Amino acid sequence: MSGHSKWNNIKNRKGAQDKKRSEAFTKISKNILTAIRLGGGSSDPNVNGVLKVAIDKAREVNMPKENIERLLARFEERKDNLVAVILEGYGPFGVPVIIEAETDNKNRILGEIKLIFKNYEGALGETNSVMFQFDRVGEVEFEKITEEDQLNLIDFGAIDFDENIAIVESSSVNEFVKKIEELGFGMVKSEVVYRPKNPIQIKNEDDFNKIMDFIDELESNDDVLGVFAGFDYN
Secondary structure (H helix, E strand, C coil): CCCCCCCHHHHHHHHHHHCCHHHHHHHHHHHHHHHHHHCCCCCCCCCCHHHHHHHHHHHHCCCCHHHHHHHHHHHHHHHHHCEEEEEEEECHHHCEEEEEEEECCHHHHHHHHHHHHHHCCCEECCCCCCHHHEEEEEEEEECCCCHHHHHHHHHCCCCEEECCEEEEEHHHHHHHHHHHHCCCCCEEEEEEEEEECCCEEECCHHHHHHHHHHHHHHHCCCCEEEEEECEEEC
């Protein structure tokens, strides 16, 4: 299966950016907020296995305990006013894009995202305008997976593999994570994603850079939790 935002070529560029401490913390913060949502809105890591993994990763990059506690407290304060938003459209070169956001002002986020699309010669679409081009699945990434590991993970609910990533049903990520935690697998992270069925092939480096600038700007919005673009760069 083709990836969505984890292509090796993209990792090189994103990896350099993530070395900046503040950007790394921003990314980790969004992973924590996404994990809360995937765990049914629970901000308790003892109940929400996906959140526990996200918090463990935050600690690995030395995110202060106070930052994590403040983030969880802020979510609790805002959760009654937050609305989940999914936006769809076509970015540069006709690349289909899905954006997940959580906001207390739907009109504001809509206007901000529309402007970014316009600036990159793209356009937001109606609901389901590009959704049909993606599969909604769960991804659990590991430090490594052996053939024996794959057999065990299939028993726990894995339906496919992409290198060190186990693919599971989107509705069973939290349950899957809880089951494998006791086995001592080296999990990197877990999330629910949109994987493109037939990604557009991008071969020109300038085109690739423009798409990545577009994605970076979308991801820099405080309300955006995830951006999924249907392309591969070779």
